[in-house]
Amino acid sequence: xxxxxxxxxxxxxxxxxxxxxxxxxxxxxxxxxxxxxxxxxxxxxxxxxxxxxxxxxxxxxxxxxxxxxxxxxxxxxxxxxxxxxxxxxxxxxxxxxxxxxxxxxxxxxxxxxxxxxxxxxxxxxxxxxxxxxxxxxxxxxxxxxxxxxxxxxxxxxxxxxxxxxxxxxxxxxxxxxxxxxxxxxxxxxxxxxxxxxxxxxxxxxxxxxxxxxxxxxxxxxxxxxxxxxxxxxxxxxxxxxxxxxxxxxxxxxxxxxxxxxxxxxxxxxxxxxxxxxxxxxxxxxxxxxxxxxxxxxxxxxxxxxxxxxxxxxxxxxxxxxxxxxxxxxxxxxxxxxxxxxxxxxxxxxxxxxxxxxxxxxxxxxxxxxxxxxxxxxxxxxxxxxxxxxxxxxxxxxxxxxxxxxxxxxxxxxxxxxxxxxxxxxxxxxxxxxxxxxxxxxxxxxxxxxxxxxxxxxx
Amino acid sequence: xxxxxxxxxxxxxxxxxxxxxxxxxxxxxxxxxxxxxxxxxxxxxxxxxxxxxxxxxxxxxxxxxxxxxxxxxxxxxxxxxxxxxxxxxxxxxxxxxxxxxxxxxxxxxxxxxxxxxxxxxxxxxxxxxxxxxxxxxxxxxxxxxxxxxxxxxxxxxxxxxxxxxxxxxxxxxxxxxxxxxxxxxxxxxxxxxxxxxxxxxxxxxxxxxxxxxxxxxxxxxxxxxxxxxxxxxxxxxxxxxxxxxxxxxxxxxxxxxxxxxxxxx
Numbered sequence: 001x002x003x004x005x006x007x008x009x010x011x012x013x014x015x016x017x018x019x020x021x022x023x024x025x026x027x028x029x030x031x032x033x034x035x036x037x038x039x040x041x042x043x044x045x046x047x048x049x050x051x052x053x054x055x056x057x058x059x060x061x062x063x064x065x066x067x068x069x070x071x072x073x074x075x076x077x078x079x080x081x082x083x084x085x086x087x088x089x090x091x092x093x094x095x096x097x098x099x100x101x102x103x104x105x106x107x108x109x110x111x112x113x114x115x116x117x118x119x120x121x122x123x124x125x126x127x128x129x130x131x132x133x134x135x136x137x138x139x140x141x142x143x144x145x146x147x148x149x150x151x152x153x154x155x156x157x158x159x160x161x162x163x164x165x166x167x168x169x170x171x172x173x174x175x176x177x178x179x180x181x182x183x184x185x186x187x188x189x190x191x192x193x194x195x196x197x198x199x200x201x202x203x204x205x206x207x208x209x210x211x212x213x214x215x216x217x218x219x220x221x222x223x224x225x226x227x228x229x230x231x232x233x234x235x236x237x238x239x240x241x242x243x244x245x246x247x248x249x250x251x252x253x254x255x256x257x258x259x260x261x262x263x264x265x266x267x268x269x270x271x272x273x274x275x276x277x278x279x280x281x282x283x284x285x286x287x288x289x290x291x292x293x294x295x296x297x298x299x300x301x302x303x304x305x306x307x308x309x310x311x312x313x314x315x316x317x318x319x320x321x322x323x324x325x326x327x328x329x330x331x332x333x334x335x336x337x338x339x340x341x342x343x344x345x346x347x348x349x350x351x352x353x354x355x356x357x358x359x360x361x362x363x364x365x366x367x368x369x370x371x372x373x374x375x376x377x378x379x380x381x382x383x384x385x386x387x388x389x390x391x392x393x394x395x396x397x398x399x400x401x402x403x404x405x406x407x408x409x410x411x412x413x414x415x416x417x418x419x420x421x422x423x424x425x426x427x428x429x430x431x432x433x434x435x436x437x438x439x440x441x442x443x444x445x446x447x448x449x450x451x452x453x454x455x456x457x458x
Numbered sequence: 459x460x461x462x463x464x465x466x467x468x469x470x471x472x473x474x475x476x477x478x479x480x481x482x483x484x485x486x487x488x489x490x491x492x493x494x495x496x497x498x499x500x501x502x503x504x505x506x507x508x509x510x511x512x513x514x515x516x517x518x519x520x521x522x523x524x525x526x527x528x529x530x531x532x533x534x535x536x537x538x539x540x541x542x543x544x545x546x547x548x549x550x551x552x553x554x555x556x557x558x559x560x561x562x563x564x565x566x567x568x569x570x571x572x573x574x575x576x577x578x579x580x581x582x583x584x585x586x587x588x589x590x591x592x593x594x595x596x597x598x599x600x601x602x603x604x605x606x607x608x609x610x611x612x613x614x615x616x617x618x619x620x621x622x623x624x625x626x627x628x629x630x631x632x633x634x635x636x637x638x639x640x641x642x643x644x645x646x647x648x649x650x651x652x653x654x655x656x657x658x659x660x661x662x663x664x665x666x667x668x669x670x671x672x673x674x675x676x677x678x679x680x681x682x683x684x685x686x687x688x689x690x691x692x693x694x695x696x697x698x699x700x701x702x703x704x705x706x707x708x709x710x711x712x713x714x715x716x717x718x719x720x721x722x723x
Contacts, residue, residue, distance in 0.1 A: 091487035091488045091491055092487045094487060094491055095487040095490055095491075098490070098494070394594065395593045395594055395597055396590050396593065396594065399586075399589060399590070399593070400501055403494065403497050403498055403501055403586070404498070404501075406494050407494060407495060407498045410491060410494065410495070436501065436505075439505050439508075439509075440505070442512075443505065443508040443509050443512050444504055444505060444508040444590075446508075446512065447504075447507070447508040447511050447512065447533060448508075448590060448591070448594070449594075450530060451530070451534065451591075452591070452594065452595060454527075454530070454663075454665065455614065455617070455618065455621075455662065455665040455666070456530070456534055456659070456662050456663060456665065457591055457621055457622075457625055457658070457659060457662040458504075458507075458534050458537040458538055458541070458587070458591075458659055
């Protein structure tokens with residue numbers, strides 16, 4: 001399944017991509033053709049036209065022709081098999097996304113519940129200048145709406161800026177931006193986080209040890225994310241980064257503004273991915289015109305991409321191209337780098353299966369990964385973390401939001417399999433999450449508390 | 459109080475559920491999805507029931523304690539009925555999904571059977587119901603405090619944990635029986651499941667008198683468990699076969715050309 005990754009624009013710095021879901025599958029093997037160029041082109045073409053994809057790659061292997069025109073022909077012939085395999089692998093993809101999203105949320109909720117720093121009010125970001133300490137409810141509501149408008153406009157501006165950068169081929173600028181932002185996340189935010197955790201548990205740590213720990217963590221993180229590293233380590237780093245970012249948002253966004261921003265960002269996500277003139281869509285179309293991969297952004301990739309590259313050794317180098325459909329719109333620093341690293345990852349991964357994959361069946365069973373943008377991770381975790389922080393100590397609200405988000409993700413993946421086009425991952429989950437948060441906090445909590453006080457079970 | 463009570467009660471309440479999930483659900487993606495979706499359905503039913511209770515409380519006199527208690531009983535009954543209604547709705551959804559999966563699969567059979575879905579959906583209802591009932595209590599048990607200092611029972615935590623365990627198992631059994639009854643259109647079974655749920659919930663109203671509530675609830679759990687076992691196709695014969703670990707006869711065909719047993723795929 002190909003879906004365009006919708007980069008989420010986070011407000012200030014770490015803007016992650018709120019993304020739509022993207023599933024990566026191994027690029028179709030251009031079989032026995034010309035050079036890497038044609039294979040790349042064919043692959044990208046095929047990539048664009050691919051829908052459900054599981055069957056695509058294996059079938060591509062057996063087909064001889066790999067011209068661009070050949071790809072669509074092949075595709076139509078394989079529709080049915082695709083459907084089957086899509087749905088067969090669909091459940092697996094859902095679980096491949098459930099696990100990291102759950103882990104990220106667990107990290108955020110555990111931190112919120114134990115480290116007081118992230119629930120203390122210590123000022124606000126400059127992107128939400130209006131305070132919420134107002135005497136009247138109406139004023140507070142107005143301030144939160146104004147904050148949201150400012151935040152969303154910053155995001156839109158950054159996204160458009162990124163699209164322009166991409167359009168005018170300023171790749172070095174984007175690369176540098178990404179590296180800078182991931183540096184900040186991996187070193188500065190981790191240092192602050194570690195400091196607060198140590199303070200909470202009253203553990204003393206001397207500066208040399210601290211330096212060693214932070215240096216190792218950060219350096220390995222930069223390497224894993226931007227260059228090569230074991231898949232699971234990279235996944236772990238991406239989850240950690242998303243959790244850190246979500247914690248920053250939870251701390252610095254005032255309460256009502258946070259909820260309004262969550263709602264507004266899901267609407268923005270919906271529009272940016274589905275509207276014809278949306279920045280994300282434009283980015284993808286530009287990349288399509290140039291027949292090159294979209295600038296890799298922050299994405300979480302769940303599996304290895306097998307380039308079925310036994311026919312030609314340089315097909316292995318095509319690995320990254322298939323992952324490139326992540327719009328790196330928001331020029332937010334931080335998260336760009338990980339996604340960039342991600343593409344590098346696939347590049348390095350591709351040469352790995354240098355052993356010839358001989359049987360057709362083996363190809364069919366290959367791991368097809370799914371990708372989800374880190375922005376989605378971040379906003380899901382912000383929702384659950386805010387629920388944990390502000391729901392009057394109630395665990396039921398947190399759990400209800402968690403289930404709601406997972407179901408939203410499941411539904412989005414289902415829609416993905418049905419519509420076979422790029423879909424934003426935020427709207428359904430955030431809507432369910434918001435509905436469940438407010439209703440559980442206001443309706444279910446008093447009911448369950450009253451029942452529990454009489455030790456009644458329903 | 460403290461970690462001992464927390465871990466002990468959490469183990470009692472969720473031990474069976476955790477083991478069941480670990481050994482039967484966690485490995486299969488489809489079952490995990492059915493689990494999470496079942497939890498979602500239960501949550502929606504709870505939402506509606508809380509809404510009804512909330513509205514009724516706000517429309518009534520807050521000071522009257524008896525009325526409030528009556529409204530609570532009413533709310534609990536409505537919640538039970540809504541849970542069963544949503545179980546039925548989930549059955550309908552899963553049936554459709556089963557047919558869909560069977561259609562698109564290669565050999566015309568869906569990768570997960572309706573019975574498995576019945577079991578997983580029952581388990582999901584049980585887990586989410588148990589978690590919602592007991593998680594705040596468990597969270598409080600970590601902190602400092604003395605239980606029952608105002609005259610309530612000092613066994614609050616442990617009885618809550620046992621009740622939760624019973625509830626989880628009961629929901630699992632009810633799920634199996636309910637789906638089977640819906641499949642075979644045995645409406646008296648459905649009625650019995652709803653009645654036993656109402657009975658269980660009603661028994662918890664006797665609660666500080668644990669011998670009157672816990673013991674019958676466990677008896678009900680046992681009976682429902684046996685009923686679910688029989689419904690799912692179990693029998694004494696099956697248990698014996700399982701315990702004796704006998705291998706089934708090999709019904710593989712010998713290949714003519716090589717005169718050897720073909721490899722398993």
